[in-house]
Amino acid sequence: MKRFLYELSESWKIAAAQMRSNLTRSTLTALGVIIGIIAVTLMGTAVNGISIGFDKSMAVLGDDVLYVTQWPWKPVDDWWNYRDRKKIKTEYAETLNRMIAATPNSKLVIAVPTSSFMRSIKYSGNQVDNVFVLGTTSDFIVTSTIDCTSGRFFNELESRGGANVVMIGYDVADALFPSQSPIDKSVLINGQLFKVVGVNTRQGTFLGLFSWDSMVAIPLAAFNKYFSAKSDSDVRVKIKDKTKLADAKDELTGLMRRVRGLPPEKKDDFSINEQQAFKSTLDPVKNSIAIAGLFITGLSLFVGAIGIMNITFVSVKERTKEIGTRKALGARRRTILLQFLIESTALCLLGGFIGLVFAYLMCFGIGKAFPSFPIHFSLGLVFLSMIVSIMTGLFSGFAPAWTASRLDPVAALRYE
Amino acid sequence: MIDIENITKDYVMGEEVVHALRGVTLKIHRNEYIAIMGPSGSGKSTLMNMLGCLDTPTSGRYEFNGKSVAEMDDDELAAVRNREIGFVFQTFNLLPRSTSLRNVELPLIYAGIEPERRMERATQVLTDVGLGDRIHHKPNELSGGQRQRVAIARALVNGPSIILADEPTGNLDSKTGEEIMDLLERLYERGNTIILVTHERDIAAHARRTVHLRDGLIELDHAGFIPELDLPIAEMTST
Ligand SMILES: Nc1ncnc2c1ncn2[C@@H]1O[C@H](COP(=O)(O)OP(=O)(O)OP(=O)(O)O)[C@@H](O)[C@H]1O
Numbered sequence: 236m237k238r239f240l241y242e243l244s245e246s247w248k249i250a251a252a253q254m255r256s257n258l259t260r261s262t263l264t265a266l267g268v269i270i271g272i273i274a275v276t277l278m279g280t281a282v283n284g285i286s287i288g289f290d291k292s293m294a295v296l297g298d299d300v301l302y303v304t305q306w307p308w309k310p311v312d313d314w315w316n317y318r319d320r321k322k323i324k325t326e327y328a329e330t331l332n333r334m335i336a337a338t339p340n341s342k343l344v345i346a347v348p349t350s351s352f353m354r355s356i357k358y359s360g361n362q363v364d365n366v367f368v369l370g371t372t373s374d375f376i377v378t379s380t381i382d383c384t385s386g387r388f389f390n391e392l393e394s395r396g397g398a399n400v401v402m403i404g405y406d407v408a409d410a411l412f413p414s415q416s417p418i419d420k421s422v423l424i425n426g427q428l429f430k431v432v433g434v435n436t437r438q439g440t441f442l443g444l445f446s447w448d449s450m451v452a453i454p455l456a457a458f459n460k461y462f463s464a465k466s467d468s469d470v471r472v473k474i475k476d477k478t479k480l481a482d483a484k485d486e487l488t489g490l491m492r493r494v495r496g497l498p499p500e501k502k503d504d505f506s507i508n509e510q511q512a513f514k515s516t517l518d519p520v521k522n523s524i525a526i527a528g529l530f531i532t533g534l535s536l537f538v539g540a541i542g543i544m545n546i547t548f549v550s551v552k553e554r555t556k557e558i559g560t561r562k563a564l565g566a567r568r569r570t571i572l573l574q575f576l577i578e579s580t581a582l583c584l585l586g587g588f589i590g591l592v593f594a595y596l597m598c599f600g601i602g603k604a605f606p607s608f609p610i611h612f613s614l615g616l617v618f619l620s621m622i623v624s625i626m627t628g629l630f631s632g633f634a635p636a637w638t639a640s641r642l643d644p645v646a647a648l649r650y651e
Numbered sequence: 652m653i654d655i656e657n658i659t660k661d662y663v664m665g666e667e668v669v670h671a672l673r674g675v676t677l678k679i680h681r682n683e684y685i686a687i688m689g690p691s692g693s694g695k696s697t698l699m700n701m702l703g704c705l706d707t708p709t710s711g712r713y714e715f716n717g718k719s720v721a722e723m724d725d726d727e728l729a730a731v732r733n734r735e736i737g738f739v740f741q742t743f744n745l746l747p748r749s750t751s752l753r754n755v756e757l758p759l760i761y762a763g764i765e766p767e768r769r770m771e772r773a774t775q776v777l778t779d780v781g782l783g784d785r786i787h788h789k790p791n792e793l794s795g796g797q798r799q800r801v802a803i804a805r806a807l808v809n810g811p812s813i814i815l816a817d818e819p820t821g822n823l824d825s826k827t828g829e830e831i832m833d834l835l836e837r838l839y840e841r842g843n844t845i846i847l848v849t850h851e852r853d854i855a856a857h858a859r860r861t862v863h864l865r866d867g868l869i870e871l872d873h874a875g876f877i878p879e880l881d882l883p884i885a886e887m888t889s890t
């Protein structure tokens with residue numbers, strides 16, 4: 236064991252000396268690994284960023300909220316079975332709330348109706364298209380991550396009375412009111428004037444996924460008054476304890492069957508969804524992006540590894556006589572193996588370190604240039620790329636090191 | 652301590668088989684000083700490699716300190732070379748980018764000696780061979796004779812029972828060669844076993860026993876150096 240440590244430290248010294256004396260050659264060879272590590276770490280940060288972006292978008296849905304909808308949140312093969320289902324009505328929310336109140340130890344907290352459609356919004360010459368207009372009640376804040384930077388969400392009074400008030404998302408506010416406060420200004424939605432009472436805090440959009448930033452919320456009563464015609468309605472239900480999601484789901488299913496008046500032999504004619512279901516349909520997409528990206532960038536690392544392998548073979552050839560001498564002095568096979576493995580690993584580590592520095596600078600630059608792109612340079616990534624470098628070194632050094640360790644000492648000593 | 656019996660070594664080169672050794676039998680005891688002589692291609696180096704456990708015989712028996720070399724695996728052979736045998740080469744074979752000290756430390760590293768002891772021991776041996784003031788020099792900063800003394804220090808550092816020197820003076824002028832021979836003489840007087848390959852009669856004259864090889868066979872094996880006996884072969888070598 237002690238001997239192994241001495242041999243290890245000796246090998247590091249040899250590797251360092253070797254790199255110093257062949258500086259140009261080492262640098263050129265390490266270049267392949269440098270580029271490889273840059274590619275892999277940048278792709279790693281991008282994948283990481285994408286993943287964080289997805290999760291952030293998911294968080295908008297809330298992990299303690301169940302969604303009662305006509306269609307399930309997952310791809311279905313038998314869509315015709317769902318097409319003819321009755322629509323979800325906003326009135327169900329009230330019925331559900333009464334039932335929840337009447338149930339002792341209910342796992343559910345509150346049901347909130349939502350209706351929505353896409354419209355454009357105007358304010359004195361400025362216009363934003365395709366805004367997600369949501370009609371709901373003041374209870375909505377309980378089920379969502381609303382957090383007004385300025386102003387507030389509409390209150391219960393405005394909610395019941397169907398007042399023409401609106402809370403707007405960050406991007407909408409930014410586009411309509413580039414240089415003034417939106418609060419108490421009146422915006423035009425589908426020909427109706429609504430007074431802005433609040434602006435939601437910025438959430439950041441990513442890959443066009445759903446975000447509160449491009450959305451506005453108005454009282455459901457007002458929504459129904461002006462635009463009930465062709466809207467989609469859902470009911471979202473907040474649950475008490477997100478660790479008992481399945482129980483809550485069962486309870487809600489029971490309540491909804493009563494609302495719909497379904498006899499026991501009939502199947503559910505509604506769907507109950509949660510964030511998780513949505514996630515599980517998106518995860519494969521996310522994963523295949525990650526795998527494809529890492530595979531492509533991994534190729535450049537592989538090319539770098541071949542370069543290291545090549546130069547290690549050259550190094551073994553050049554130093555055949557030295558290997559013979561070392562064997563004559565008592566170096567065992569594994570000593571020689573270790574020596575060349577460490578040489579290639581040291582080269583890769585050096586390349587990996589330089590690559591990492593470049594990748595860090597690039598991340599920094601990208602982050603500055605495109606603030607919305609969720610690029611994340613983490614400590615984990617540093618460790619990962621160092622481990623990848625070491626693995627690359629071991630991979631690329633193995634064949635040459637093995638050849639060196641198997642050299643016949645007499646033949647190696649005779650080598651000129 | 653060395654006991655070889657009827658050793659042969661064949662090199663197969665395509666169709667042709669070179670019989671480098673054709674049946675050599677030799678006994679070497681502790682604290683002998685042997686010169687191996689013979690014409691070029693007679694198998695001297697092959698025999699030395701065999702004695703030094705660098706190579707294994709095609710057939711025959713080799714016992715080193717009572718242990719059969721044929722039965723040792725690669726790591727055991729490496730251990731024997733590390734502890735029991737000190738090689739001195741004609742071309743010195745020092746690591747070019749390492750100092751004298753690091754060159755001499757090498758066998759100690761392979762023996763698993765801790766750094767302080769290594770340093771101490773290597774410095775000691777280098778001082779013994781007269782290079783106490785050259786320990787931080789690299790080979791290209793040393794003369795040929797000094798390089799060979801570093802190599803001898805390296806061969807000695809692990810306290811081996813045999814020094815094997817294959818034409819140790821072959822690359823040196825006669826004066827420096829004599830210095831090296833004086834050093835080997837001192838080692839012999841201190842109790843080391845020395846086996847030395849040489850072409851030169853002057854060099855062989857230092858040994859206490861002379862073995863003549865010809866075409867892979869021992870032609871003569873006698874005590875001391877007898878000019879009348881050893882002359883003809885030496886002359887044949889030079890023609
Ligand atoms: N690796 C090898 N492959 C083929 N033949 C070899 C090999 N090594 C040695 N030989 C042959 O074996 C014979 C003995 O070689 P060896 O090196 O032992 O001679 P030597 O006595 O040391 O000669 P010199 O005095 O020139 O060093 C020679 O004929 C040589 O060609």
Ligand SMILES: [Mg+2]
Nearest residue numbers: 695696697817
């Ligand atoms: Mg020879």
